[in-house]
Amino acid sequence: MPLTARAAIRGGTTISRSVRIVDSGRLWWTLRRRLLASHALAIVFAAGAWWGARTLHAFPEWGGALLALGIACVGWFIPSWWVERSITLPLVRLRDGVRRIGEGDLTPSVPLRSPDVIGELVEAMTSTGQRLGELHYGLWQANRELEQRVDERTRELIERNRMLESLVNTISHDLRATAVSMHALAGALLEEQESLQTAESTRMLQRLLTLTEHQELLLRDLLTLVRIGKERPEPREVDLNQLLREVLEECRADAAPVAVNLTLPNSHPVAWADPSRLREVLRHLIQNAIKFRESSRELAIEISVEERVGWIQCAVRDNGIGIDPAYHGKIFDLFQRLQEIDAEGTGAGLTIVKQIIEQSGGRIWIESTKGQGTTVVFTMPRPVALTEHHYLEAGR
């Protein structure tokens, strides 16, 4: 809070200045000077009256002396009245000002013009009040900034809490649903083992295996989501083409019988991302394209990259079964499946992808028509150096 600190320092200096004025004894000298002046004035008046009476012979000897004394008294009274006023008025002003500050009114008061040290004192007190006002304003502002920050953090925490809550809810739901199925299958196998045909019991055992695998996948995805939320990404420059080729090799190995026609971007795009997370994103998207392929035609995946000034826009396009636009908003929700339970996916894939992309400052959306394939588009930042270079190029 630099503003507040500055105001505090300034306020402190003025206060110490006013203390110094009183401390140094200059106030005493001022009073003394004024009193001396009033005495001198009285003597001058008295002497003038004495001399006048004597030269004019207007009064007898003692009458002249009496008149001189009277004039001296009056002559002494006026300056001392002036001295008294010159001290008390500013002091009253000062008292009122200090009282006002004490009551919390920090608006500057009209300064009292007085050339000497009392004027300085009043001025010092006035500016102290002013500085206190500034200090107060600074504090208020800092307080407001702090409150805003607290609000922001609270909102983040609430959002995060909400996410965790829905994570726990959905995961416990899915785990329990799997448990219900497994229990039922095992129970049926046990109870009806005499009457069951071999084919039927094999089918049930197969299903049990699938469900066990599904449960394992659920836990894996849960851990991934928790990890993404907890660990900070470590971005660096990533050669997108190379990463894409590697990911595709992995996916090809997994989906051996499927022929994949891959079109890679012509350029050599470089992204600013955490490589392992970006790999996870691309793997999920390509696996989805393989999984939701349209069996009547050969799968073709086209990956295109557009380089913009500050970011890269990447699109993964397939010719699969597509998604009805009515569900485009839902598919990024946690464990939302548009299909039934299987061993291949839990429905957390796109949620994980979205989390990763948004955490690294990008956006993700879907363009798809049912039956005509799906395009997942996402953006991510480019390395700063490259962005600067781009700006320079554009400016030339």
Next chain:
Amino acid sequence: MGSNGIALLLVEDNPDHAELTMKALQRGKLANRIHWVKDGEEALHYLFHEGRYTNQQEAPRPGLILLDIRLPKVDGLEILRRVKGDDTLRTIPVVMLTTSDRGEEVAESYRLGANSYITKPVRFTEFIEKIETVEIYWLLTNRLPN
């Protein structure tokens, strides 16, 4: 509906649970016409005679709806809202089926007009008992307006 068998609509995405439920229902030998739909969209199509179900003969009005809450595409609560908001469908009893017994979901279901709420127990014998109870109550004991 009536003497020619009672149609029961089962809305359940989990095939194991659907199999289990149908097994329980068939054991009771009451609902000899069960129609199983796998997601929320299909359930709405069935009930409102859209999509595959434009022919009303193929989608007779069910006497009872067993409705899972978590469904792909359109969730159970949304279907419940649509059913209870429709003048002709409103009188069909709806029994919610779910694996979670979260208070909010139970409350929301009843608020939207669900007639009953079943939490699927892990033990499958219990599950069968619960389904049978529901079937007996809603299809035999309880008199429905027709």
